[in-house]
Amino acid sequence: MDTYGRFPLELVKGRGVWLTDREGRRYLDAVAGIAVCTLGHSDPVLRRRLCRQLGRLQHVSNLYRIPEQEALAQAITERSCTDRVFFCNSGAEANEAAIKLARKHGHLVRGIDRPLILTAQASFHGRTLAAVTATGQPRYHQGFEPMVEGFRYFPFNDIAAFEAVLADAEAAGPRVAAVLIEPLQGEGGVIPGDPAFFRRLRQLCDEKQILLIFDEVQIGVGRSGCWWGYERLGVEPDALTMAKGLGGGIPIGALAVKAAVDHFRPGEHASTFGGNPFACRAGLTVIDEIERRGLLAHVSAMGALLEELLGELSQRHPDAIEAVRGWGLLRGVVLRDADGIPTAPELVKAAMAQGLLLVPAGPRVVRIVPPLVIRPRHLRKLVKRLERALQSLR
Numbered sequence: 001m002d003t004y005g006r007f008p009l010e011l012v013k014g015r016g017v018w019l020t021d022r023e024g025r026r027y028l029d030a031v032a033g034i035a036v037c038t039l040g041h042s043d044p045v046l047r048r049r050l051c052r053q054l055g056r057l058q059h060v061s062n063l064y065r066i067p068e069q070e071a072l073a074q075a076i077t078e079r080s081c082t083d084r085v086f087f088c089n090s091g092a093e094a095n096e097a098a099i100k101l102a103r104k105h106g107h108l109v110r111g112i113d114r115p116l117i118l119t120a121q122a123s124f125h126g127r128t129l130a131a132v133t134a135t136g137q138p139r140y141h142q143g144f145e146p147m148v149e150g151f152r153y154f155p156f157n158d159i160a161a162f163e164a165v166l167a168d169a170e171a172a173g174p175r176v177a178a179v180l181i182e183p184l185q186g187e188g189g190v191i192p193g194d195p196a197f198f199r200r201l202r203q204l205c206d207e208k209q210i211l212l213i214f215d216e217v218q219i220g221v222g223r224s225g226c227w228w229g230y231e232r233l234g235v236e237p238d239a240l241t242m243a244k245g246l247g248g249g250i251p252i253g254a255l256a257v258k259a260a261v262d263h264f265r266p267g268e269h270a271s272t273f274g275g276n277p278f279a280c281r282a283g284l285t286v287i288d289e290i291e292r293r294g295l296l297a298h299v300s301a302m303g304a305l306l307e308e309l310l311g312e313l314s315q316r317h318p319d320a321i322e323a324v325r326g327w328g329l330l331r332g333v334v335l336r337d338a339d340g341i342p343t344a345p346e347l348v349k350a351a352m353a354q355g356l357l358l359v360p361a362g363p364r365v366v367r368i369v370p371p372l373v374i375r376p377r378h379l380r381k382l383v384k385r386l387e388r389a390l391q392s393l394r
């Protein structure tokens, strides 16, 4: 169906940070399948482990114990503030699980009949009906009303405004079950969370036993230079969702929770495919390889270099570039909203002609989310090609 505005580009093979199209042209990939291909394309270790898993077992269903799933849950909980994991197949599905958990928390812990979930404006939580309702961007709601009931929105990083929305929601007694929020807004424009805002949010949630859920679908699994975005804020959530980077290209999503809010009982939530041996082998391999190759430190170093190179670029083009922001290997170049300055989609298209793949995050922000294995020479090439693309439009 006609759900995507696609580029007329057919990529037929990849290796590391490089992709090749049908005509044999090569592209430096700063998209990574939108923050998915953690280890780059055709990673030999991932390929070997997945081939071996295919020769053993792909899928059995959650009717039975799945050792690969148990091992991946252990790998996630050992590296995060959480204790238990539910597996599914995508970011939206992970957030759906979180929304159901939040409602149960509202009923069970706060005694609320019709619980509310608070989410941020300009957020992105996915496209299924509840996840898209949670997404605080009206353009994603248009045409699909009525939205799911029980959501209210607050401006990101604005604690006074958040307190006002919370006070209004709770004017007649407990109503709020959870806050669902990204530590860094990805799709909404690569906007890092403010640690002071998040610390106060944590306090307010603690005072009222409101569940604090972080959507780490984009920033989680190493992209920030830490395992989780919340480490950059110094604030722990009660639950976190992940997906994109976890499988290195194999679909997998997860909701991880602290034991105290592990409210699901057998039969209350499920997924046929969720956590099957094949997808969990991919997740296990990604986590193993991030550790074995020291990719967290590598992402921090590459993020710092990219920040420096983009800073120099913006100094050379102060009339076009308003700001550069982000964490680790999730960076946004903010273009000025002025005459003669390209929009993000225009710059992405021009970059493609220079052999560089980028993805917009809204109309004025170009997002850079390469595989975590990217090297300094690639980053220099990336910024050079980005500059050539910018110059080609001016």
Ligand SMILES: *Cc1c(COP(=O)(O)O)cnc(C)c1O
Binding pocket: 089, 090, 091, 092, 093, 095, 124, 125, 126, 127, 182, 186, 187, 215, 216, 217, 218, 243, 244
């Ligand atoms: C991409 C994304 C989602 C949705 O993930 P899908 O796998 O496309 O359903 C949810 N939240 C965030 C923060 C995302 O970046």
